[in-house]
Amino acid sequence: MSRLDSFIRRMQAQRACLDSAAGLIEDVPGVVLELGLGNGRTYDHLRELFPGRRIIVFDREVRAHPDCIPDDADLFLGEFTEALPRVFEQVGKTVALAHADFGGGDADRVAATAKFLAERLAPMVVAGGVIASDQNIPADTWESLPLPDGISVGRYHLRRAVS
Numbered sequence: 001m002s003r004l005d006s007f008i009r010r011m012q013a014q015r016a017c018l019d020s021a022a023g024l025i026e027d028v029p030g031v032v033l034e035l036g037l038g039n040g041r042t043y044d045h046l047r048e049l050f051p052g053r054r055i056i057v058f059d060r061e062v063r064a065h066p067d068c069i070p071d072d073a074d075l076f077l078g079e080f081t082e083a084l085p086r087v088f089e090q091v092g093k094t095v096a097l098a099h100a101d102f103g104g105g106d107a108d109r110v111a112a113t114a115k116f117l118a119e120r121l122a123p124m125v126v127a128g129g130v131i132a133s134d135q136n137i138p139a140d141t142w143e144s145l146p147l148p149d150g151i152s153v154g155r156y157h158l159r160r161a162v163s
């Protein structure tokens with residue numbers, strides 16, 4: 001598979017999982033976390049999917065399209081390790097959807113980030129809430145969900161908090 005094909009499939013998987021998550025949390029109140037603003041593409045999609053919800057966004061820096069930069073109150077700059085505990089103090093266990101798209105680069109660093117996110121997100125996501133991620137971030141209190149039709153296993157990850 002060419003890198004172009006692989007990129008397109010990853011984007012399709014990402015969109016399908018976010019669209020699926022929107023249906024899954026329809027009746028689950030709470031905020032949305034976007035971990036990895038990047039260019040702002042998925043943040044923009046989340047804004048369309050969840051016009052009535054607060055979307056809290058994380059990244060170590062702003063490199064997004066000018067139309068996709070969150071308000072200051074919803075933008076937490078810095079490492080996830082530093083910013084996520086601050087947001088936990090602010091919102092507690094009120095997260096209905098956490099979308100994490102942070103992969104790329106050093107494999108050990110990505111694995112450490114996945115481990116950190118599993119530990120720190122688990123107390124924040126409400127029962128019935130969903131975790132969509134580009135990396136595998138398992139937690140004891142989350143169950144794996146099937147991926148939307150046509151999306152290969154491992155291309156994206158969907159989980160639901162059971163408690």
Ligand SMILES: C[S@@+](CC[C@H](N)C(=O)[O-])C[C@H]1O[C@@H](n2cnc3c(N)ncnc32)[C@H](O)[C@@H]1O
Pocket residue numbers: 035036037038039040041042043058059060061078079080081101102103104113
């Ligand atoms: C692949 S990009 C996100 C792309 C985005 N979802 C989009 O649609 O444009 C990953 C982003 O995660 C951020 N990131 C990765 N690890 C991070 C960490 N440990 N703390 C803060 N930001 C991190 C990077 O700076 C980068 O902007």
